[in-house]
Amino acid sequence: MLLSRKHQSPPPRGRLLKWVVLLLWIVITILAVPAASHLPDVVEGRSSAELPRGAQSTKVDELTSRFPGGELAPGIIAYVRPSGITAADRAKAEADRAALAPIAAGRVAPPQSSADGKALMLNVPLTDDDTLGDKAEKLRDQSEKNAPDGLEIRLTGPAGSALDVGDAFEKVDKPLLIITILIVTAVLLLTYRSPVLWLLPIVNAAIAVQVANAVVYLLGKHADLYVADGMSAILNALVFGISTDYALLLLARYREELRHHPDRHHAMAIALRRAAAPVIASAATVSLGLLCLLAADMGFNYALGPVAAIGVLAGLVVVMTLLPALLLIAGRWIFWPRVPRPGDAAPARGAWDRVGHRVAAHPRPVWIGGLAVLGALASATLGITTGLDRAHFLTTTPSSTIGENLLAKHYPSGQGRPLQVVTETRDTPQVTAALKDAPGVARVDDPKPSEDGRLTKLAVVLDDPPDSSAAEQTVRDLRRTIPDATIGASTAxxxxxxxxxxxxxRVVIPLVLSVVFVVLIALLRALVAPLLVIGTVVASYFAALGGAWLLFRYAFDFPALDTQVALMGFLFMVALGVDYNLFLVSRVREEAGRSDHRTGVLRGLGVTGGVISSAGLVLAATFGVLGVMPVTMMVQIGVLVSLGVLLDTFFVRSVIVPALALDAGPRFWWPGRVTAPHHQRPTPIKAEISK
Incomplete structure (x- = not known):
């Protein structure tokens, strides 16, 4: 009687619920897809949008609206002929000047000749807004039209740079998503060897991406959420990877329960209950870690936090609601050809069981040797050079950089990107004089008063290229010696x-570690285990950073690491890397509660090894796809996170963490204790002998 009640069919309401959930998600998807397609409309196109909060360059940018013409991003057209500019070349530049006047944000001055007579420079002022890329494209198209033979023409300046970046992202956004889907599909097919099952994680991930993009679009349009260029690529990779990970974990628990329960609804209820804690803890860890970016100063970092957190929550909600409904509607046959049936024997001992027993033979030498390997890789971080110049912002040399180099041969090196200096009108004479007398300053243009007459803006051209260390030192000296001036743009x-x-x-990394530590304590109800887990994840981050730097330097030939990569890599690797350790350790705790600590570690590793490995491959693949982007920063983030996830999945989580847990013994759970129920405790050895 009790057995029949345990396995009786759920009430009709339970059977109807899956259809209600499916219908609800059909409606949500129909509404989300059109909104998601408009996400590019709210991407911030202003070249200065990601400036750091409170910096001098940001203040200059904020003050530009008080000057005639507002915020400007000049498009500078370089006309160069090595044998000397001809009359036809001058006529071409004048024709471009006349044709481009209607889209300029002010008067277009006549082309300026170089001292050597081999170049002309046409400066077209453009408004720095969301239409900057379109206007820059018109400059490029007009300048290239009907060009005299032998005349090299390049668009450079802030408008040229904005066009290069916009083109780079526009060309890869859709292909990137398609490549991601294909790679994830291949991994899922290899994992499940099922012609049908792989579709469900893909469908869930695709819907989660659409929902996340739709929410970000609506917040960008109606709540002024800042969405920067390239953010959608990171969002899609994160959502696709993390929602697929959650789906794999739920699928594994559901398949496991189907072997014990004849009713799939009952099996799903148990699977959801047991998977909920680690999955929700994972989502909390990642989303709260991302929200730590709200403490950042950098515009891109600050904005990425809420955007990415929205993506994580979208993936969580879809996987924990839509996926169970789809699995229940499909029935057991979705796992064909390996359909789990009640009473099926547990899977044979697999590779991860064998790894666990080998680690258990000598746990201390294993974790010491493992940390030594991580330390060797991490030592490569000592040689990292940080800070890419504009010439290496894209993986190929940007057209605007070629134009800037052309101008540098015939004009002062800072001509293409002058500093913008703002001062109060009463201080203008002394500030102007100080600028003209300062070492490293080639030219100070005539002052431009604000519309209210209280401020003055000056364009300052430096002797040295804007990306050079000499130009950086000049700006720092100017800021120190001329305190009445606010200096922005270009090198500043x-x-x-x-x-x-x-x-x-300095600020975000400690916050992220604190958040992760608190979540782990809450889930594991221990102090030692969270400390050891976080320690291994941080060690794997530095090892991945060192390994990635070796690849960047000697395989990719990148001269430096982009300044954003170290923080972005840390954030994604620590938050996502903790996920896999969290899945493992939470299962170890569950299994240890049924037997003993050592058995729990080995059983937890054996049961979770396959699904976590698959999840790691999926996540590494989704971020690895960023490596095909033409933007160096994205390539570096993709390679670093992929390498880190693989290192954490197949070495740290599978070898070092189990070795530490085995070596620590039950102290791993201090100050808590994990004990098996009395009827499940192993029989003491002495009792066995007496029998």
Whole structure:
């Protein structure tokens, strides 16, 4: 009687619920897809949008609206002929000047000749807004039209750089998602060897991506949420990877329960209950870690936090509601050809069981040797050079950089990107004089008064290239010796971004570690286990950073690490890397509660090894796809996170963490204790002998 009640069919309401959930998600998806398609409409197109909060360059950017013409991003067209500019070349530049006047944000001055007579420079002022890329494209198209033979023409300046970046992201956004789907599909097919099952995680991930993009679009349109160029690529990779991970974990628990329960609804209820704690803890860890970016100064970092957290929550909600409904509707046959049936024997001892027993033979030498390997890789971080110049922002040399180099041969090196200096009108004479007398300053243009007459803006051209260390030192000296001036744009902006990134690393990294530690304590009800887990994840991060740097330097030939990569890599690796350790250790705790600590560690590793390995491959693949992007920062983030996830999945989580847990013994759970129920405790050895 009791047995029949245990396995009786759920009430009709339970059987109807899955259809209600499916119908609800059909409606949500129909509403989300059109909104998601408009996400590019709210991407912030202003070139200065990601400037750090409170920096001098940001203040200059904020003050530009008080000057005639507002915020400007000049498009500078370089006309170069090595044998000398001809009359036809001058006529071409004048024709472009006349044709581009209607889209300019002010008067277009006549082309300026170089001292050597081999170049012309046309400066077209453009408004720095969401239409900057479109206007820059018109400049490029017009300048290339009907060009005299032998005349090299390049668009450079802030508008040219914005166009290069916009083109780079536009060309890869859709192909990137398609490549991601294909790679994840291949991994799922290899994992499940089922012609049908792989579809469900893909469908769930695709819907989660659409929902996340739709929510971000609505918040961007109606709540002024800042969405930067390239953010959608990171969002899609994160959502696709993490929702597939959660789906794999739930699928594994559901398949396991189907072997014990004849009713699939009952099996799903148990699977959801047992998977909920680690999955929700994982989502909390990642989303709260991402929200720590709200403490950042850098505009891109600050904005990425809420955008990415929205993606994680979208993946969580879809997997914990839609996926169970789809699995229940499909029935057991979805696992064909390996359909789990009640009473089926547990899977034969697999590779991870064998790994666990080998680790258990000598746990201490294993974790010491493992940490030594991580330390060797991490030592490569000592040689890291940080800070990419504009020439290496894209993986191929940008057209605007070629144009800037052309101008540098015939004009002062800072001509293409002058500093913008703002001062109060009463201080203008002394500030102007100080700038003209300062070492490293090639030219100070005539002052431009604000519309209210209280401020003055000056364009300052430096002797040295804007990305050079000499130009950086000049700007720092100017800021120190001319306190009445607020200096922004060009080299000043790059200095402020680098300083903001340094601040963000100092502030955000400790916050992320604190959040992860608190979540682990809450889930595991222990102190030792969370400390050891976090320690291994941090060690794997530095090992991955060192390994990635070796690849960047000697395989990719990148001269430096982008200033954003270290923080972004840490954030994704620690938050996501803790996930797999969290899945493992929570299962170890569950299994240890049924037997003893050693058995729990080995059983937990054996049961979770396959699903976590698959999840790691999926996540590494989704971030690895960023490596095909033409933006160096994205390539570096993708390679670093992929390498880190693989290292954590197949070495740290599978070898070092079990070795530490085995060596620590029951103290792993201190100050708590994990004990098996009395009827499940192993029989003491003495009792066995007496029998």
């Amino acid at each position: 902006s790059e200095i402020d971004k680098a300083d903001a990134q340094a601040h963000d690393r």
